Amino acid sequence: MSVSNLLQNWSTFRHEHPINDKPHAEIKWAMTIDLDTCIGCNACSVACYAENNLPVVGKEKYAHGQSMHWIRIERYWGETEVKEEYDPNSNFDMVQQDFQADQGAQFLPMLCQQCEAAPCETVCPVGATNHTEDGLNSQIYNRCIGSRYCSANCPFKVRYFNWWNYPEQENAWPEPLPLQLNPDLTVRTKGVMEKCTFCKQRTYTARNNARSEGRPVHDGDVQTACQQSCPTNAISFGNLVDPEARVAKQWEQQQVDLAKEKQEKDEKADNKLRGYRILEELRPYPSIMYLERVRESAV
Amino acid sequence: MHRFLRLSILLVGMFFAVGSYATDTAPPITTEDDLGPQVEQPIEFPHNRHAGLHDPADDADPSKPAKGGMEINCMYCHTYARRSMVAGIPPLRKCIGCHQSIESVKETPRIKKLFEYWEAKKAIPWKKVHDLPDFVRFNHERHVQRFVFQQNRPVQEACGYCHGDIKTMTVARRQKPLTMGWCASCHQKDHLVSASSSETSHGPNDCFTCHK
């Protein structure tokens, strides 16, 4: 058994990705984020704090880059040509003079892309991050030994490490704030990596309920916390395998194929498709499709 | 040289033999005389009286205190087990519901205590006996659905996989190891999907299903 398990490590836990020979049979969770409707209000981020027991780290630790937001909102300025603003001689200054604000700014929510061929998965020495059969990039907190190799290899840098013992030593939840903690998932302690799970506890519940009722999971059975809070419905989430799911329709319409690192789109100059995936060329096969922001040029 | 070779083959062989023995054997399950650690409960609830097998000798003379049990279904009290992650402890009202009409034992110290709680409208602070670490998600609903409702196994047998022979205990004690290897050893086996079909499947081996 032990040897067979060892071999299993090579075969079943680690299929080649994207799984052509063994596609996700029932469920492949995926997301679409419409950057045109995303207004950058941070409601998703707060929802994530509430749902997933994320610690508030405080000013000092935030300054050290140790914040724990699983979903972060990035703000980009206008696209008018600017020179490389990184000035090596005074790295303190971002030379912002050339930023263009007359078309507003642009926001981009960044969270774990739940890659199909996730760079983080292969490098974990203890196999604490795995691919699940429903297409998630799992993070098993109690297995993690904190080598941080996964984050080192993550192109998006969306894995967050518990640098401190937030629940106990850092007092991130002074009494009675712990009463707010969601019992559906653990509170992570120092030394483990964590990241967005596509609200695993919610997908689990949806699947559990569907199974008890003897039916497949329908579109809309499960909403992630970020999606649920988004005031402009910029986020849609669902099962990519289900052709009726909104996400599947969006991916199809935008001609974005999960298993391709370069999308061949049938589009004309006056009718571009907005769907794209970030850093697709690195072949992690992300499960989040972004829709380009649209700006009116007539005004 | 030969001697060295022989010795090393022996050593390597022993390592593998011991290693594979150690991993292939499931950890020993505690025997009946060693029921596992004792937990002090606010009321010494006698599971054997409620769920234990009926003793025909009791029928003969109803006036004597019964020795056997009443064969109450586990899910009569642990009613959430089939629809929730947790089996749940019955609300106090449930205990009272029966006991207020059972006059024969009303004056026993345990029942008196029970009524004290009821009159004070205080929940009984039961201690957890089967307490998994908080990073583990065990779903009673799925197991009960599969083994009781789909495979039509007797409830006590299905619950007994993990909880042991509760019907013979007074205060419940943990009988099975409840370690990950123990869980996984069952998850790797093929189980019938339902009583009516010969199709089998094994439990999920995906870390994320049980770890949260």
Added chain:
Amino acid sequence: MIENGFDETTSHSAKPQSEGQAAGYNRRDFLKTLGWGGTAVALSGCGNTSIENGKETVVSYVEPTDYQIPSIGVYYNSTCAQCDAGCNIMGRVREGRVLKLEGNPNSPVNRGKLCGLGQAGVQAHYNPDRVRQPLLKGEAITWDKALGLIAEKLNGVKGEEVAFLTGTMSGHVRALLGNYMDALGSKNHFVYEAVSPAVERAANKKMYGVSMPRYRIDKAKVVLSFGADFLGAWISPVNFSQQYAQFRKGSRPEGRGVLVQIEPKMSLTGANADRWIAARPGTEGMLALALINALGTAGLSIPTDVTAVVKDYTPERVSLDTGVSFEQINRLAKLLKERSPSLILAGGAAEGYAHGTQNAMAIALLNHVLGNVGKTVEAAAGVPFPQIAPIPGSRSALTALGNGLASGKYKVVFTYGANPVYSAPAVSKFSENFSKAGFKVAFAQYLDETALAADLVLPLDSAMEEWATEVPEYMAAPEGNVGYAQLSVRQPLMGRLYPDTRGAGDILLALLKQRKADEYKGFEDFYAYLQSAIMKNKAALGGADCADDKFWNDTLGSAILPLKGVAGSISAKPAIAGFALPAPVTADASYPLRLIPSISHSMRDGRNANEPWLQESPDPMTTIVWDSWVEIHPKTAAQLGIREGDIVEVTSKSGSIKSQAYLFPGIHPDAVSVPMGYGHQAMGRYAKGVGANVFAMLDPVYDKETGELAYHETSVKISKTGERIIIVKEEGPARGSQVGRKKIAVKVSADKVDLSKEV
């Protein structure tokens, strides 16, 4: 791993959509039967934890409840109290604890969505810094003693010597307060909001005949917003965000809408605009009138009375005054003419001037000219019960109270839901005047600045513990139901955390019993009062054919009572007198810059500053956390030699603050901006000492017509202190590099993409 303590923690939630269908139970029994012991959460050690026996206690109930299954979250509906928009929420409750707040999908206000501010409501509830007992000058006392003390102090005090300061109030607590004021014989109820659309209400009243019309962003083809941050912090942001999502949809019959934002400091709405125009601060009204002229030139028929009024504001002249190019004005006029209906909004940035009402009226006139009134500006219905209708707050109320306090007129002052000691400008000397009152009672959840200045502090329930009703001032409606109005119910989502806190309604009831014992002795508590008040009007509330129990349970189940509203009427013909729009102020050489106190979408007026999620949630535009900042245009900064992170001193005639400089391209070069809501000197561990309080340095300039404090009329100078720090922000010092934006945050021009077929 960490155990988070709650027994039976392994579990799952109910479907997020299944909102509180837990009707059919007695609400108060529910709170009792939970049996959650208020046990501390054992955050025990991590590591190779294995099976434990008998270490934890199992949750068990006394009474079985068929709607409560351990490990399954149940959603209960209530109403958000984090701002005045009155979003309907639902709270996920498990094992007697409220875990998370979400929007109620049946609500026409927020349609199942909730902003970050609203979600942080649980942190207001579980806040470690809440007041837990009645405090008399810092010493804990009993409720009996506290109430007795109030009775004693009120003894022999005339009605006009009592003042009650509150925030915006509506619903049955408002009615009860009204009764109490009547019982005292006092008319001194001051409704104060530090940040409120009071100027706009006045202008709307004049131009549309209603003070708070319903805006239909979702129906407009173009939204031209003069400083209305409707996506961030303006009136009812979640509702407007929902409308905005519709507005941006290519598959809408009107096609994808175009948003143009005119404001000196880029707000969240400005950041999402197709064109953001930084007109010179204060010239927004002029620009609106110039647009009318340009529309006329472009061929739109303009009524002659309007032409007469606007003829002086030619685009050429206004272009010089506003700094917006002539071409841009014409382009906008062309756009507005071609794409109808449009919607013109006036918000805080256009109204915070001495001529703020005039500005807002000029902007509203544009709506009339474009024929939007009735199409995208609708009359909203009001509630049929005037005694529970919202009393909107304003800053002029504080001025009035301040004057009264200064003269020593008031012997007893109550405050509830307002923190004037923090948010009054320093020049108004409010805290000094406040101390002149003989006896000050603060209803407070935190020991904020006002509560500290009060003699007696009465601890309030959180919004997750109290009973109340609320009528939103901005009345959103379901599609096609113009006459809709609603009464929202706020109900406890869990038992009290601390036994000695009380709901505002309970306190008012207790105070009323001191005055009119006979009339109110039938009501054990505010819950009883509320129930009887609603049941009395069951028929009017749509429950005529419904059994009492069912009606009450349904009410609590949905927490929304739809009403047949009192239809407002919107006037298609405004009364146009002349406009008195002053030419832009020439810069004062000693105070050359205009200060724009910005309303941060999570801090607002600072009442929520002690909620750590909000402090750690980066400001969307600057991505700064845990501090305030001074936004400066890079060009201005270059002239002054200011670099990012320099600690600068911003000085007005009335005060000064020190904060970190942030170079921000989205601001008019002649303006600097500082967010409100920071710089608390009390309130709690997360708020105290974080940032600087911009309220303190505002000049006492008031809107000529409404008497509102003119927020944007403060001129400042800015100087370096020589200190420099690294700003704590999500961007990081070299983080947030913009290099990646071409590849990562991709943008496409609207004419390159066909949005109409999108899923």
Added chain:
Amino acid sequence: MGKDIREDIAWAQINNDVLKSLENPRKLYWVILFAAMLVFSVGVGCEIYQYNVGLGAANMDNPHMWGLYIATFIFWIGMSHSGTLLSAILHLMHADWRKPIYRFAEAMTTFSLMTAGLFVMVHLGRLWQFYYAVPYPSERWTWPNFQSPLLWDAMAIFTYLSSSVIFLYIGSIPDFAIARDNIHPGWRKKLYSILALGWEGTDRQWRNFRVTYLTVACFLIPLAVSVHSIVASDFAMSQQPGWHVTSFPPYFVAGALYSGCAAIITLFIILRYVFKFEEYMTLPILKKTVRLTFAIAMVWTYLNCIEFTATWYSHDQVAKDVLIQKATGPYAPFFWGMIFCGSVVPFAMMVKKWQTSIPVMFAVSLLLNVGMWLERWMIVAPTYSHGYYPWTWDHNQWPSLIQWGIVFGSFGWFTLLFMVFCKIVPSVSMYEVKEMVYHRSLAKKKEELGLEGGH
């Protein structure tokens, strides 16, 4: 130029000289030992603190997930290569000049591996769970992830460590016997009689000894190469700009040999001074070592150039940006420091006069080591600060004092081990020196007799 080992040196004198180093520590020894303990305890203190509060104490962040720990880890792994080079490779090549110095070089291998191993541990977020990475059959039915280079790393290091301990021990057996026979009675004598495994010096024992030693030497060489190739795979197998470089394995091996040789020069000079080994650690040996080091320095420089040019002319714009950033950004002083120490300073070794100058070579060897340490840091840190995702760029990260303290402490740990070693194991191989002297005197005699073809 100093003298080489005398051919006429008496064997008894060799025994005497070397065994003297095992007894009666001089004051200087205690000073060094105490200093080493002090330095080590600083490291231990820092680690205890870090263990208690979490890795945040090291001031790492997102994206700077790895810091000095990994850089220093590679550095120590690199140090270990010299021992194998001198003892195994040169043994196979019959370079007899290695004989007086290989023993301590071999010890250096072992101890630097032990130090490197510490860093693997120190680096872990949950040190107490390190055994999850050990492939053992467990009750949980779980295995580590055999795809992870980090796991290969751990295995390779462990294998290498155990092999080099065995190699060190086997090579010392005859010397333990000499020590047993010559040392004053006492606990040491007992210790050596156990360690000597009943060595009598019979022909059969010598024959078996030679076969075993050769076998282990042959085994060790591929292991040494593989170990650092695998350490290189930690980076090369990842998908980060500046790490994903095909030439990393040979580059790492060259760097390892380089830093190892530099360390040998340093230790050579220190031991020679501290134990007065002038008779054995002669200047000609130093000269040969210096020349070898120079050659490796050039190989390393060459591989460096390959890496840079390959990046420069590749399509990978991001990797190129990282390189530019390294050379011009906040890391520039360290980057150019590395280039200077690693590629410019070695040219001092070309000067013949300096090749045997103890002070110059001591300074040079220290600089080389600094350069090699910087190299490791320059591999780890810049990629983090300038990765694929510009939003997370962070060029301002600086390790905390805790992190520096542990790095600093590791030098104390190494010195401590080494100093203890010097008093227990003869740090000059007596029997091999005797062999060497014997062969040389034989050759000399032959020369004197006018015989041709001495070898």
